[in-house]
Amino acid sequence: MKTKLNYIYTLFIVMGLLGCSLEEDLVLENPDERLLASLEELQGKLQNAAHGWIGNIYPAGGKGFSFYFEFGANGRVNMLSDFNDATATDAYESSYRLKALQRPTIIFDTYGYIHLIADPDESISGGVRGSGLKSDFEFAAISISDDMLELEGIKNGSKLTLFAATQAQAEAWKGGEISEMFRITRSFLDEVGFPYIDFGDGIRQAVDISSSSKMFQLSYVDDNEQSISISSNFAFTLEGLSLGEEMTYNGKVIGNIYWDQEASNFYILYDGNPLYFSNSPTPIIPLRTLFGFGKQYNMLTYNPLVVSALPSKFLDVYEAGRAGLFGLSSRRLNRVEFTISGANEAILNFAYNNTAGSNFNARTTYRIRTDDEGNLTFEFIARDNNTNVVGSGLASIINYFESNKFRIDWVAGDGNLYGALVVVDDDESYFYGAF
Structure with a gap:
């Protein structure tokens, strides 16, 4: 009896295994017909577009890129891209294939322009080392119609929507427009x-x-x-x-x-x-919102060898200071620096050298007073020892800062743009410099 039961049990196991094998063979012999039909449809759309396809990719790593594709029946694709001047004018041929994954998928399987933005070498892609701009070169079809294909990157989810190009568009792309x-x-x-x-x-x-x-x-x-x-x-x-x-x-x-x-x-x-x-002629964003302690800019430097000579009354003040400093043992004034050094503090610095060529700095510290209109005045706090020595020669410039009220603004001239402290009620008088 026990032998008979073992025989029956073994028979059920064998039949179960045979059943599994038959079922697996059945699945292998009958793939998802809808997926295959979609794959064939995608292939037909890609290859039968009379003038190719155009589309854009906006990778997760930034930027955006446009492409022109011509898909051939031989698994080859010609492409152009706005990646740079070369890719925009010289068509490049690589290969592609279609595969029935969970969705019909286009795989660009040899290196082409579409791989540039996904290249892990940041010197090529302009992205991050190891991941590039986080773009894709394998795309699953989301939607297929006569003149539009919506695709999604397999790895990074990059969206690529292709539109059937017109003859005029194809000619323009090929003409390097x-x-x-x-x-x-x-x-x-x-x-x-x-x-x-x-x-x-x-x-x-x-x-x-x-x-x-x-x-x-x-x-x-x-x-x-x-x-x-x-x-x-x-x-x-x-x-x-x-x-x-x-x-x-x-x-x-x-x-x-x-x-x-x-x-x-x-x-x-x-x-x-x-x-x-x-x-x-000057930036739309007011400089006062960009210049100050902890802001984008906090320092202006007037160096006559670097900045252009603009029609400001300050130039006469600077020349008087330069001549005054030179009168003190032939010291030469190189530049004037104005720095917002704290929330309500500024430093006026004079960079100069003596006859031996040694460089020195003379600094004066001020407390910034701001009125209701945002205009600035500078209240003396302290000066360093060098200023005590040369301050008399620089009196014209020091007095300019201590006796005027200023607003922060842009000034432009000779094709250059500078930041400036403009004397309130006198637009022709301003200290200016490069950032």
């Missing part, structure tokens, strides 16, 4: 002073376009003297700049940045209407 958009943008930034957008609400928004970091930013200062900024990374396109994320101001969406060739200017569409950039 993306590289021309580089040139247009660089030239615009070189030629204009400080661009801004006026939204009609009394606030001028400073425009900052960084070709190197591919960042577009709008900034302004609110009623509380706080700097407010909104920004988005971008990719170059044939029309201008394509933002990675929509920006919103006063409840209205700012989409992309467009170039108007006839007007030689950029514009945005705001509430459905074109809004062109304006230009200012």
Whole structure:
């Protein structure tokens, strides 16, 4: 009886194993038909687009990049990119393949332009060592239609939306017009002073376009003297700049940045209407919000060998101080430095040398007094021993700082921009210098 039971038990095990084997064979012989159909559909869309595909990637590590692809039936793909001037003008051929993973997937399996932004070498990608810009070169299809493919990176989740290119777009890409958009943008930034957008609400928004970091930013200062900024990374396109994320101001969406060739200017569409950039000779963001203790700038240096000679009455004051110091044993004044050294403290420093060429500094410390309008006066606290020695020669400059009330502002001239302490009620008199 026991032998019979063992036989039956063994028979059930064998039948179970056979059943598993049959079931596994059945699965292997009948893959997911929907996935295969999607894979075939994706392959057909990629290869049958008459003029190729264009799209943008905005990696998690920053920046944005545009691409043009031509997918062949032989597993080869030609691509162009706005990564740099070379990739924008010289098409590169590499290979790709399609694979039925959990979703239909495009794998760029040999090194091409799309790998540059994912390269772990930061000298190539411009990203972080070991991970580049955290982009992808394997993309799963999320949505497939006749003229648009929505793809998502397998590793880092980079979004790549491809649009079927028109003949005109394909010809423009192949003709290097993306590289021309580089040139247009660089030239615009070189030629204009400080661009801004006026939204009609009394606030001028400073425009900052960084070709190197591919960042577009709008900034302004609110009623509380706080700097407010909104920004988005971008990719170059044939029309201008394509933002990675929509920006919103006063409840209205700012989409992309467009170039108007006839007007030689950029514009945005705001509430459905074109809004062109304006230009200012000095920055839109007031220097007073950027200059001070713990801020972006805290020091101004006037060195006549470095900064341009602007039409300021201070130059006469400086010349009198230079001559006065030279009259004290032929000492030579090299530069004047003004530093916000504390929350309410400033240092006026004179760098000079004697006839032997030895360098010295003469410092005077002041307490900063600020009135209701933000204007500054400087109250004497102390001077060092060197100032006690040479102060009489520098009296004109010392008196200039101690007897005037100043506002902090920008000044420009001869193509240069400087920070300045402008004498209140006399715009022609200001101490200025480089940061």
